[in-house]
Amino acid sequence: xxxxxxxxxxxxxxxxxxxxxxxxxxxxxxxxxxxxxxxxxxxxxxxxxxxxxxxxxxxxxxxxxxxxxxxxxxxxxxxxxxxxxxxxxxxxxxxxxxxxxxxxxxxxxxxxxxxxxxxxxxxxxxxxxxxxxxxxxxxxxxxxxxxxxxxxxxxxxxxxxxxxxxxxxxxxxxxxxxxxxxxxxxxxxxxxxxxxxxxxxxxxxxxxxxxxxxxxxxxxxxxxxxxxxxxxxxxxxxxxxx
Ligand SMILES: Nc1ncnc2c1ncn2[C@@H]1O[C@H](COP(=O)(O)OP(=O)(O)OP(=O)(O)O)[C@@H](O)[C@H]1O
Numbered sequence: 666x667x668x669x670x671x672x673x674x675x676x677x678x679x680x681x682x683x684x685x686x687x688x689x690x691x692x693x694x695x696x697x698x699x700x701x702x703x704x705x706x707x708x709x710x711x712x713x714x715x716x717x718x719x720x721x722x723x724x725x726x727x728x729x730x731x732x733x734x735x736x737x738x739x740x741x742x743x744x745x746x747x748x749x750x751x752x753x754x755x756x757x758x759x760x761x762x763x764x765x766x767x768x769x770x771x772x773x774x775x776x777x778x779x780x781x782x783x784x785x786x787x788x789x790x791x792x793x794x795x796x797x798x799x800x801x802x803x804x805x806x807x808x809x810x811x812x813x814x815x816x817x818x819x820x821x822x823x824x825x826x827x828x829x830x831x832x833x834x835x836x837x838x839x840x841x842x843x844x845x846x847x848x849x850x851x852x853x854x855x856x857x858x859x860x861x862x863x864x865x866x867x868x869x870x871x872x873x874x875x876x877x878x879x880x881x882x883x884x885x886x887x888x889x890x891x892x893x894x895x896x897x898x899x900x901x902x903x904x905x906x907x
Pocket of ligand 1: 679682684702703704705706707708709710711751
């Protein structure tokens with residue numbers, strides 16, 4: 666297997682708050698990796714470090730065989746790292762199609778008919794084609810989540826970072842979003858997915874890592890990790906030898 670992303674001892678703190686503590690892990694091409702951990706554990710901060718909106722205090726980040734640690738966010742996005750945001754961030758006064766077009770042109774560097782074709786394809790795959798001409802501010806939560814996914818896909822990522830994209834959805838909406846994410850994964854895009862809705866995560870990912878206080882405290886097969894001592898300790902407060 667080919668490694669597409671690797672964090673090597675990545676460390677970041679804000680004063681006394683350590684959001685990444687010598688974090689090391691990697692993602693293989695075509696793999697889907699789940700990330701869980703309590704609120705404030707540093708999961709979103711880890712995405713900020715990978716996408717380049719935040720610089721680490723120490724450690725290196727490798728993408729597609731290159732050390733991208735010093736690269737600005739826009740260059741990383743063009744190279745193939747795209748993300749969705751936990752709180753959807755569409756341009757509310759623009760239509761769904763225009764939002765997608767911004768991502769295809771700015772994120773993937775596409776122009777004209779090629780960019781438009783990408784948008785139409787992605788909107789169809791994410792179920793948003795019927796909403797293409799609707800202003801983003803008029804979308805429901807599920808549609809805004811889908812637009813987050815669509816915008817990230819229009820950047821033509823090799824690595825797609827999903828930040829709590831299932832949060833706040835009904836069971837049926839969640840099920841439908843999971844099916845879409847599985848389809849994306851089947852196209853060969855590698856995925857890192859932060860999620861509190863564990864059953865959604867387990868329906869997609871091959872491997873799970875657990876983060877607490879910025880540290881990776883467990884890593885492995887998803888069901889084994891969910892049943893592990895580390896997860897019971899941080900979520901249920903059960904003692905290590907209980
Ligand atoms: N720019 C910043 N300045 C200071 N503290 C920050 C900054 N960004 C994040 N933090 C703090 O770092 C910690 C980790 O935040 P982060 O958003 O990465 O956690 P998280 O695991 O994604 O949480 P959640 O599951 O609630 O989304 C939190 O205590 C947060 O308040």
